[in-house]
Amino acid sequence: MLNETINCSPAIWQPMLQQQVFRGLLDSFSYPGRITPCADHETSACLAILIALVDGETTLADPQQLLSSALWARLETRPCVSEKAAFILLDGAQAPDLNPCIGTLDAPEKGATLLLRVSSLRPDSTGNLSLHLSGPGIESTTSIRVDGLHPAWITARKEWVSAFPLGVDLLLCDQHHFVAIPRTTQITMGGAA
């Protein structure tokens, strides 16, 4: 479990910052692998993303209880089990232990978005776990180095996205940045250089 607490600044509850976070998400999903800074430096990236995205018409699962009840009250979203939730917040350091919704052929968009908290994201290929990404939105390949992500996530994800258009979309979040890995991206793992 990560030692760092989830921080929350008062400013993130206002529309302006949320819109900036949303713009960052658009960029990040358009260019998978691009490490995007969170517009609010005082709020943990995973929380800023949830604040920007969730509301009463979607669902969130928090199986590891990473969010306080005060934060849940403010998010005003619907709690849900991880098998059915549209958004799931998880600690990336722990191995995956869930079966997220991967959507249906009629409604592939119902596949879950997983927010995985990691300790750091760097745009190079050294370090604990480096991921080489290719696919739509990526010119040839790009690499990122992730600390605090259990490698079993990559294996589990491979199975969940094996039947396109079904699948899940990932957002890796450290304290101040995030990276989007949509279901269309191919990942190969590399160890320390």
Added chain:
Amino acid sequence: MSYVAIKGGKAAIDGAAAATDYMRCKNAMDEPIKLTVIEDQLRLLTSRVVSEGGLYHPKLAALALKQFQGDTLEAAFALRAYRSTKPRLLETPLQDTSKMNCIRRISSAFKDIPGGQMLGATFDYALRLLRLDLANEDPAAFRVVAKNFLRNTPEADLPDSFPKVLDALRAEGLLPPLGLMQDPAFDITRDPLVFPVPRSAALATMARAETGSLLAMAYSNMRGYGDVHPTVAELRVGYLPVMLPHPVTGELMEAGEVLMTECEVVAMYESGIAGDMPVFTLGYGACFGHNEVKAISMAIIDRALQKGMRDGPDNPSEDPEFVLLHVDGVDSMGFASHYKMPHYVTFQSDMDRLRTTQGKVRKSGETA
């Protein structure tokens, strides 16, 4: 079908926006219309836009009427556009219209109804003679009308709400049984109509339908394209208190009130199914605001659609697809209006095809 790029018309479009404002403000001696003037003195027009916009916000409906210079279809469109920018916060618990604070309540089926019949503010019995004295209304006279009315009318000891007339008929066993299966209500703001649709989808669609469209459909049924033959069991207009749970205590409390019109019609009785007693058939209509013609029309069509959904339609007003897809004012007005957009490329190809075909006909005429 492609539309000509906006570039060529941008200056003209900007000019049109300025021209509409010019038309609105041409008479510089007039006062700009206050929204309360529209809400109060044109209350029935405001009611129409509130119900066709599908959002209970009389002040914004008045604003839309002012902005679109009285065009009810455009005003309803503006209200719908506004609501699409707001987040959905909640669904209310089921509200009880028998708690309505009535300002009008009548029945054509019965003379004596519990609580009595109160005409309220209605034009039903008015002579349709133009009141020329309204052309140059004296402001001083205007100011005392309300005060005089209230002073000259005694306050009667009347209850806050009145029971439903249908409840008495139901107690006597004359009505069909209440729905045992309570399916969740269909949300037309989130899901499209894919037929067959449940009755709740029909009611919701008609509640925000364009008044004239509903009226024409209902009238067709009344005149013989159908056989509802309705009697109004009860028509009520009043303020429904909206009960919502208090955020802290959780208890239901009055969060506000909504002006609405509600109509229940009793239609021809039908023989019971499988030896059951014959009972009256029923239709129900309800809408935001004060709009009686709409509520009555909706009740008649509700009954017609019940028959059509069960037995198959014999007439257009009994056909759910025919009715429900063509009564929404924003949909129908939008489609009619889109014909004004440039269709130059489509039409060019129509002309080319006609010329080619004419050429062939001419040629075959020559060789014959």
Added chain:
Amino acid sequence: MNIPRNDWPRALCQLDAAEIKAVAATLSGDIEVRDVVLPQAGLGLLSLTDGAFHEPFYLGEIPVARAEVILKTAEGHEVQGGCVLVDDRAQLARSIAILDAVLSGKLPGCNIAENLVEKGELLRMQKISERRQMLAATRVDFSLLEQEDDEDAE
């Protein structure tokens, strides 16, 4: 004050919003006010049962404003307040939520808030009375119809 908590918002809503906000601001001046949820203004679906078959359906959408606050006095005493209105003004809902806390927790300034509620309730009663007068003025007296029948019979 005889007016129960559940009836405070409908009384207050008869008054000018500016007056309510001003009083709420004054009474919460020395107190810490925390928003449990952000004051929101959005839409609600109005659910009714139809009069014919009592089946649920949505009549349409209504504006809804909602707020929930916690007031903490200098002594550390915490009181919850909340408000939900058929209205589009989130800050008005927040002001009424503050007054809801002041009144229910009997915090300092409570009597000023009570006066406001009573003032609003008077206006509300007047409005209801005017509606009753309209009904009374237009009530059909069928007994007169029967009198005429008797006269015809003679």
